[in-house]
């Protein structure tokens with residue numbers, strides 16, 4: 001029965017070596033990918049990207065960006081953060097460590113410290129020197145990060161032969177992914193410099209390719225133009241006119257509407273930091289990613305390299321306008337073209353099928369509460385001052401040190417058990433969804449429900465005594481910009497649900513509909529590459545993502 005497809009005897013004998021050789025690639029590709037891992041893994045984080053942007057803007061995307069990643073790759077459609085607060089530094093740390101703040105220690109961007117009577121920045125490190133700039137704002141390092149990342153583990157796996165680099169406009173988004181032992185992180189300094197820099201944590205001077213890149217002065221060029229819609233106006237999805245009461249402008253003294261003449265704004269005294277709120281902040285990030293791949297020679301040999309790219313401009317703009325703005329859709333349509341440009345570049349330089357890309361977000365973002373409230377939606381603003389008064393009216397005036405977004409700090413001499421009593425009182429506030437005492441979270445074995453989000457974001461040494469969550473749709477008034485603009489940080493789906501895409505070598509095409517956690521990404525990448533998981537990872541490999 002098999003004879004019909006076998007060549008006749010003479011041909012079979014002559015062609016035998018050729019026939020075996022032709023089977024070889026098939027045989028190799030049948031082996032698990034970890035035995036022949038990709039030459040380069042590129043991690044892309046889009047700051048504040050909600051998963052529904054993919055659905056809303058789909059018809060405006062081109063064939064080679066998000067659509068290509070989804071049509072040819074793996075799309076986790078119900079992927080979530082499972083801790084609070086959903087902010088940028090914890091988000092990037094969680095993606096790359098495969099765990100949550102309770103274990104990796106990046107509890108928020110600006111933790112409060114009682115001894116300082118104030119906050120400190122989680123990526124600030126006064127023991128390191130700025131490199132490539134004199135700006136003290138470049139004194140940054142990952143020393144507060146307590147768990148290893150994919151970059152750390154990849155370096156160990158390959159005896160430090162891998163090239164592992166993080167880059168972004170925001171320093172925390174470049175630093176957290178490469179961990180403490182990755183090769184380098186590069187981030188943007190605005191002002192009149194408009195340069196990418198690093199700190200002495202990583203190296204003593206900028207590499208030559210980066211100096212040349214900075215010398216091209218791209219930020220000034222990108223800001224010498226007008227920002228108008230890329231597509232005809234009628235193709236955009238927005239329930240609001242461009243001029244509406246819920247948006248803040250990208251610079252003082254102008255209307256929050258397109259077109260925006262960026263060159264006039266520059267002449268009016270706006271510095272090169274302005275770039276961060278425009279689509280060209282993302283363009284510059286792609287330019288830098290490509291320069292890094294070329295300059296460092298990434299993806300050129302069989303030792304896997306890791307490039308962690310984070311697009312920050314989507315968050316800078318999203319805070320100002322909220323997710324329904326015309327400007328936001330325009331930025332995502334242009335970002336789609338940036339993803340296409342990056343993939344096209346990798347096809348050429350590393351080779352189709354030789355690299356793997358994953359893409360996600362560090363958190364989502366809320367609708368502008370005032371907008372939903374005006375539609376009779378359940379949303380609003382709660383001031384920290386009113387929460388403090390609520391607790392004071394219930395007898396806690398003497399013991400409260402500080403009320404922050406999501407946390408209450410008690411004075412050190414507060415009697416034992418006060419945290420539970422304060423949590424009880426706060427739970428009864430009509431706009432509070434959940435309040436739990438730290439002493440309970442410490443011993444909690446990750447219960448279900450909202451308390452689980454608090455427990456997974458809680459590290460006693462770095463957090464307050466009572467942690468709380470506002471009701472869905474609510475923002476702390478101090479973050480709300482007087483009814484304009486928005487924020488994130490909660491346990492509600494608009495902040496926790498993010499896209500998780502995998503594409504390229506070793507990835508099985510298809511959709512994953514089962515709920516997954518952001519902490520599953522690092523274990524999945526570790527399995528793909530055949531290496532140890534980051535040391536504190538508690539996510540699981542998502543089997544549907546990996547090709548068999």
Ligand SMILES: [Zn+2]
Pocket residue numbers: 048088315319488
């Ligand atoms: Zn943000």
